[in-house]
Amino acid sequence: MPKYDVLIVGGGVAGLQAALAAKYAGVQVALLSKTHPLRSHSATSSDGLNAAFGSDDSWQQHAQDTIWAGAGLCDHAAVEEMCRAASDDIIRLDHVGVPFNRNAEGKLDRWTLGGNTLPRTAFSADMTGHAVLNTLHEQCMREDIPSHEEWLATSLAVEDGCCRGVLALEFGTGNLEAFSASAVVLATGGTGRVYAPSTASQSCCGDGMSLAYRAGLSLRDMEMVQYHPLGFCERAAFASEGALGEGAVLCNTDGQPVLQANDQPLRDALCRSLASAGDGVALDFRSLGKERIGTRFLYLGRAATEMAGISLDTAPLPVMPRMHRVLGGIRTDTSGATALSGLFAAGECASPGVHGANALTGNALTASVVFGRRAGSAAAAHASNTAPQALTDSALQDAQRTLEAVFSRPTTSGDTVVTIQRALASTMAEHVGLVRDEAGLREAVRCVADLQARYAQVGLRHHGKMYNHELLSFYELGALLDVAGAIVAAAQERKESRGVHYRSDFPATNDAEGSYHSLVTCGPDGPVLTTSPVNTGQSA
């Protein structure tokens, strides 16, 4: 049984930051991820990272913008933590080699992106996530951090009220293995595939959220589902919002601008106005010229040609809002600690409370960088103060029995993992999308419960052990259903509109009743919803 002080589950930006922080703290740390780290969803992240640099900006101003965007649901201590730390973290990324774009003085260039009142988004063309991920991966290679790739964490090993490791399935062999660790950091990323279409990579199935949920932890603010305004019409790809900062113009079918000059609205407002503008909105880059498009939009220039058949210097690119990410996640404190001793979480799967009901563009990657590092350090400290406890064999035996039971299910129901997943994603898009109402949400509750019941029966058509994608999808679907249940329960309960949660039957914000965090836990009969107050005090 592999044993580590700290095990990081997930090799995206948050996971790699956590791994490096734990390594620097001097403990034995390893990564475990279901894709190779460089294939993580972070590789697609485009716009950049926010931090206050220079004398015209301050962390307080960054915090103020963040809190304004969060529409009353940001935890102020978490926001303060992130905004104070962001500039040092970004400078550190620069020192280890992220090729951030430079201004005329050779210092970090910055974009002004949605909701930010000042230019504070550091970027590396429109491939910032890719550049950060690659740079962190280089440093992990330098530090010789062991990496278990193409391993799917299937459950947490919880003994005596503490997390003592994870159970994981190796795709290549189909074998289950117990990984023992004094501390575990979940950095499993987001859950975009609970909707279709979405901007998510294949790996974004809410796995970590579900692992925590099944271990009894709460998922916070799950009703807050953010759409991205600039999705390509047909695919998961989208244009960086940096395009708007660079001067590309959103136009309607008549070629008229949809936004006022210098307007950088938050994503939710922009998405709703684009959705109501109907088809035909396009992003026009032509005024930028070929050279600028080539150097600033390394990815988009290529993707638009290959995927949409459009050359950005000659024709506008049709765009439309796409489900992007859930802003909530596993409830943590500002060190990434969860309510389960030994379990930490960071990145898109976690909710330290910085996004509230809407996120500033550029704050997501920033949160992964800052809280990834903090979670790695806190996990290392926890491991250093904890006597190593060997995992008992029973956890592995249980997981093996569960797997055998899945393989022995009949396939007679006519359902497959794929049919259930498709039904789930279209239900969510139809009833829990940009605009919601009671009837739709009720229908969604019914559908998700029905799909859960079908999932409990579904058998696998393929019984091979090596690279059995159907088995992988089976585990992922279980996670997606958990997450969907939490989103729907929280969305139904919130009878108002706030941030990205917009209800046509309750279009106004109701501060008297709506200023709370939703918390969803796993009950015997499905999701159980409670609430907690929003912490608007500063950190100590």
Added chain:
Amino acid sequence: METTFKVYRFDPENGSKPDFATYQVDLPDSATVMDGLRQIRDEQDPSLAFRASCERGSCGDCALRINKKGRLGCTLKIAKTVKNGVVTVEPIRNIPVLKDLVYDLESFLWKKIKSVQPWITPRGPEPDGEYVVAEEQLAEVRKAMSCIMCGLCDEGCAVIKIDKDFVGPAALTKAYRAVFDPRDGQHDERLTLVSEPGGVWDCTHCFEANGHCPLGLEPTDRLFEVRDEAIRQGIRSGTQNPKVQRHYDSFLNSVKRSGWLDEGRLAIESEGLTNVAGLAKLLPTVIRAIPKGKAPMPYFHPKRPGAQAIRRIIDKAQRSEV
């Protein structure tokens, strides 16, 4: 659009030999090859294995050989590649296949990437803020870093095909990223490392890598730039690679003397005049070449017209390098 997919299948679990299976898919005209593979797996044959993650050409996970060319399955439209109604999909070449379209990148790519130590080590004390660097200095580093590690340049590489130890254009593009990053402090060490056997000198200048990169990153040119930088820094070969240094010197001396290449001399001097075992290895080749009149006589090499002028050019270039 109805299309026939011919897909490479190999399952070590059932002991059968690799073969192609045929499937019919029906997808909209805008569909990609990945959409086709997914439809097969979702609706016809759940045992089919392939990799894909981002589905937008960002992560490099889906590199495949499609209709005999290395491509990214997730961005290549069926309509663009289909030939007579057929799309043939195979794993990339020169790499161990694990199952169906899933192959083993560990020794093919990841180990090689690590071997060039492509991480930035700060040179000297770090500044308080960001490094002040001209945008022009970082622009090419950024472009090289946009490499998605798909491995398609390595799959096209003529050397890797016969020498699995060649580190290859993908790893050397990664090396480029560190070599030309003005923030790095391990410049010469890395250049020495990539000049060792298996490194930059093992490239045969076939330019295949350039033609295979789906991002147009020109990995062959980047490899040359790394090598040129090593030469500029006086690192003409790694510590384990004296043959390269001798080859380089002999080449230069020969052209300087006669205006063209004395191939016999080059062969002998590259092995080393005192390297008896190395010289003995040349003998069979010489013996085979003599009856065909193809064994050049070393050192008795006539000068070409204008040899003096060529010598002056080289002298001038050498003075300007100093």
